Amino acid sequence: MSFRPLLFARTDRQEKMIGLNRAAAAFVMVAAAAMTTGAAAQSADPTDAGKAIFKRANCVGCHKWHGNGGGGYGGDALSLRKTELTREQIIETVGCGRPGTGMPFFTRGAYDTVKCYEMTRQDVGGRMPPEANTFLRPKDIEAVADYVISHIKGKGEPNYGECIAFFGEGSRVCDVYKAQQSTDTNTATSGQSK
Amino acid sequence: MKDFTRHRLSLRAALLATVAAVATIAALPGKADEVTPERLLNADKEPGNWLLHHKDFSATRFSNLSEINKGNVKDLKVAWTMQLGGVEGGGIWTHGGLEGTPIVENGMMYVTDGWGSVYKIDTHGGKGTLLWKMDPKTDHDWAGAVACCGVDNRGVALWGNLVISHTLDGRLIATDKETGQVAWQRQVADPDKGEVVTGAPLIVKNMAITGVAGAEYGIRGWIAATDLTTQKEVWRTYTIPGKDQPGHETWKDDQNAAASGGGSTWVTGSYDPASNTIVWGVGNPGPDWDNEYRPGDNLYTDSSLGLDADTGKIKWHYQHTPNDPYDYDSVAENVLVDVPGPNGSTEKLALEADRNGFAYAVDRTNGKFVWGLPFVKKVTWTKGLDPETGKPAEYDPSKQVQLYNAAVTPSRQNKVTDICPGNMGGKNWPPTAYNPELKLWYIPVIESCNRITVEEETPAKLKKREFWTGGGPSQPVRITGSVTAIDVTSGKIAGKFETPFPNLGGILATPDLVFSGQPSGEVMALDGKTLAKLWEFNTGGGVNAPPITFSVDGKQYVAILVGLGGAWDKWFIDATPELKKMQPGSMLYVFSL
Numbered sequence: 211m212s213f214r215p216l217l218f219a220r221t222d223r224q225e226k227m228i229g230l231n232r233a234a235a236a237f238v239m240v241a242a243a244a245m246t247t248g249a250a251a252q253s254a255d256p257t258d259a260g261k262a263i264f265k266r267a268n269c270v271g272c273h274k275w276h277g278n279g280g281g282g283y284g285g286d287a288l289s290l291r292k293t294e295l296t297r298e299q300i301i302e303t304v305g306c307g308r309p310g311t312g313m314p315f316f317t318r319g320a321y322d323t324v325k326c327y328e329m330t331r332q333d334v335g336g337r338m339p340p341e342a343n344t345f346l347r348p349k350d351i352e353a354v355a356d357y358v359i360s361h362i363k364g365k366g367e368p369n370y371g372e373c374i375a376f377f378g379e380g381s382r383v384c385d386v387y388k389a390q391q392s393t394d395t396n397t398a399t400s401g402q403s404k
Numbered sequence: 405m406k407d408f409t410r411h412r413l414s415l416r417a418a419l420l421a422t423v424a425a426v427a428t429i430a431a432l433p434g435k436a437d438e439v440t441p442e443r444l445l446n447a448d449k450e451p452g453n454w455l456l457h458h459k460d461f462s463a464t465r466f467s468n469l470s471e472i473n474k475g476n477v478k479d480l481k482v483a484w485t486m487q488l489g490g491v492e493g494g495g496i497w498t499h500g501g502l503e504g505t506p507i508v509e510n511g512m513m514y515v516t517d518g519w520g521s522v523y524k525i526d527t528h529g530g531k532g533t534l535l536w537k538m539d540p541k542t543d544h545d546w547a548g549a550v551a552c553c554g555v556d557n558r559g560v561a562l563w564g565n566l567v568i569s570h571t572l573d574g575r576l577i578a579t580d581k582e583t584g585q586v587a588w589q590r591q592v593a594d595p596d597k598g599e600v601v602t603g604a605p606l607i608v609k610n611m612a613i614t615g616v617a618g619a620e621y622g623i624r625g626w627i628a629a630t631d632l633t634t635q636k637e638v639w640r641t642y643t644i645p646g647k648d649q650p651g652h653e654t655w656k657d658d659q660n661a662a663a664s665g666g667g668s669t670w671v672t673g674s675y676d677p678a679s680n681t682i683v684w685g686v687g688n689p690g691p692d693w694d695n696e697y698r699p700g701d702n703l704y705t706d707s708s709l710g711l712d713a714d715t716g717k718i719k720w721h722y723q724h725t726p727n728d729p730y731d732y733d734s735v736a737e738n739v740l741v742d743v744p745g746p747n748g749s750t751e752k753l754a755l756e757a758d759r760n761g762f763a764y765a766v767d768r769t770n771g772k773f774v775w776g777l778p779f780v781k782k783v784t785w786t787k788g789l790d791p792e793t794g795k796p797a798e799y800d801p802s803k804q805v806q807l808y809n810a811a812v813t814p815s816r817q818n819k820v821t822d823i824c825p826g827n828m829g830g831k832n833w834p835p836t837a838y839n840p841e842l843k844l845w846y847i848p849v850i851e852s853c854n855r856i857t858v859e860e861e862t863p864a865k866l867k868k869r870e871f872w873t874g875g876g877p878s879q880p881v882r883i884t885g886s887v888t889a890i891d892v893t894s895g896k897i898a899g900k901f902e903t904p905f906p907n908l909g910g911i912l913a914t915p916d917l918v919f920s921g922q923p924s925g926e927v928m929a930l931d932g933k934t935l936a937k938l939w940e941f942n943t944g945g946g947v948n949a950p951p952i953t954f955s956v957d958g959k960q961y962v963a964i965l966v967g968l969g970g971a972w973d974k975w976f977i978d979a980t981p982e983l984k985k986m987q988p989g990s991m992l993y994v995f996s997l
Binding site for chain 2: 268270271272274275278280282283286343377381382383385386389390
């Protein structure tokens with residue numbers, strides 16, 4: 211299928227076609243990346259790109275790798291595991307930050323060229339959220355939202371499997387969850403209630 | 405290809421050098437550059453060297469070098485600089501910073517970066533030449549996720565032919581001074597428990613003393629001694645007493661709060677050879693702000709401890725803020741000074757400038773309170789200290805949960821409240837300095853208030869490697885700083901030099917000068933008596949480390965590491981908005997006339 215130049219207003223069908231082309235291109239890139247990493251091809255997760263952004267954009271700095279946030283010397287980051295935000299709301303929150311809190315905005319031009327919560331920089335005033343250390347493109351924000359939805363939102367306590375999935379096999383960060391897991395297993399096999 | 409060959413040759417040379425070095429140690433145990441316990445005891449007799457973290461065992465950070473003095477300090481210029489590394493992030497941190505004190509011996513300087521790499525620099529010839537770098541390959545994720553307050557390392561110690569250092573992931577490392585090869589290493593702290601190590605080791609006799617950080621992660625604090633000849637632990641003294649130990653009765657809850665009661669020890673202490681006593685400060689109880697979780701005085705949190713150096717046994721303690729609801733650490737160094745007392749006697753004092761805003765002098769032979777006074781401009785949590793006991797005036801030993809000035813004290817009933825000083829202090833880890841000739845003690849001050857929001861903790865919320873703070877601070881109020889001088893003979897403030905930003909670096913004193921810095925980039929020299937500013941240089945990076953001075957080739961230099969990291973630019977930056985523009989960096993500056 212060839213890519214036709216847009217000489218007239220897009221129809222829904224054409225939007226979908228463009229989307230498919232982009233998806234196909236993305237697939238080729240993912241496949242190429244997977245081929246170079248060998249075994250990764252089997253475990254390719256469509257939200258791996260979002261996980262990479264979760265790390266690169268320093269979401270872990272406040273929400274931690276498991277997304278639970280919480281506590282903290284500088285106050286709370288909200289728990290993404292317990293969040294009730296929808297995908298669209300997560301996208302908006304990442305792009306625009308949360309006024310009056312430490313959650314930064316990741317969209318270039320937020321509150322200036324791009325309105326946030328229907329507010330400009332002037333409207334938001336002293337509650338202007340901080341600017342993130344890195345800006346994310348809309349597709350990156352969607353990817354990180356997809357990662358949060360599929361791997362973090364609604365999950366219970368963090369466990370060893372999740373930790374290894376985030377840091378890779380052998381990370382010492384995960385040992386505490388491994389210990390926890392074996393305690394849980396021992397308790398279960400000895401017939402005591404968990 | 406040529407480079408490859410050279411690399412192979414240098415590798416072979418290094419291997420041979422290691423063998424040679426080992427042989428040398430065996431053959432010549434007393435060679436000139438060997439750092440013996442005797443040399444450390446007499447560190448002040450080597451004026452050109454900076455042999456110990458706090459300059460000497462008394463922790464004075466006073467050098468009697470006087471080539472640079474108040475008459476010529478205006479001519480002080482950059483002699484050389486060196487770019488270091490270690491600024492990369494890890495865990496919850498976007499970048500590291502430099503908080504270390506350089507050690508200098510016979511013209512060789514040893515500095516660390518935040519991830520614990522050690523750099524040996526030859527300072528001869530008016531320039532700095534990097535001889536080797538030992539990268540301990542610190543586990544960034546493992547340690548960086550449980551470091552409450554930055555990717556920090558405050559420096560090395562010297563012993564024998566070894567450089568002794570710590571890593572954030574809890575190791576004690578001995579590196580061959582000549583070759584930069586790791587001779588041995590030992591895991592002292594356990595990041596799986598939320599323990600990390602940021603302080604420099606203190607060498608006492610043949611032992612390295614290690615302190616731990618992690619009171620924000622539910623640890624039970626300790627101080628540990630490692631025998632450097634056998635590489636085995638000699639003693640480990642917990643700062644929270646066990647069930648059968650005195651002091652355990654000050655934890656009056658029924659949920660085993662002591663087990664996660666905090667009491668970190670992350671600032672290098674001092675040592676009194678005359679009484680063989682290590683004096684070491686202990687940090688806040690955990691959870692920081694929910695003191696109703698842990699009724700009782702919570703010994704030995706927020707205390708200065710006197711420990712028998714050979715056994716680690718606690719000889720005496722002095723607690724500053726019982727049942728602390730403010731995060732008012734007493735982790736600071738104790739400066740050991742002798743001053744004339746009544747009737748021709750000598751007062752043997754331990755001086756400590758506390759996070760709670762008060763400076764204390766206690767008798768270092770028994771821990772008895774001598775005097776105390778506020779060194780910050782604003783204190784709201786108490787109306788003052790009891791003149792006899794030094795306890796906060798509102799302290800009521802019959803109460804299990806202290807409220808002090810209840811109107812401002814964070815509690816389950818008063819969940820959002822502003823306190824002064826703020827929870828960073830007062831005075832944080834940046835070290836004081838003491839001029840024994842002028843009898844003046846200089847404190848690097850954070851003039852602050854901040855807002856505390858309390859969250860009630862429950863045993864179910866206590867999780868390994870997760871924050872255990874019972875709330876958190878925010879910064880609605882601008883924070884400034886000062887260098888404040890106290891006359892130790894009278895226990896009164898002798899002067900205050902105010903600065904636009906908090907003092908996050910610490911102090912060096914020479915016979916007539918005081919050196920310090922600002923997180924906005926300036927290094928400065930003040931008149932030791934009047935605190936008038938005599939010289940300033942803007943490094944262009946945030947000063948977050950203490951200056952030192954040394955001499956080589958007969959010439960005096962002032963050295964300081966520059967690179968803003970630590971807790972400030974993650975947790976407290978809103979109180980100093982201009983510092984948001986400071987860039988991460990990692991640079992050594994050396995000045996001379």
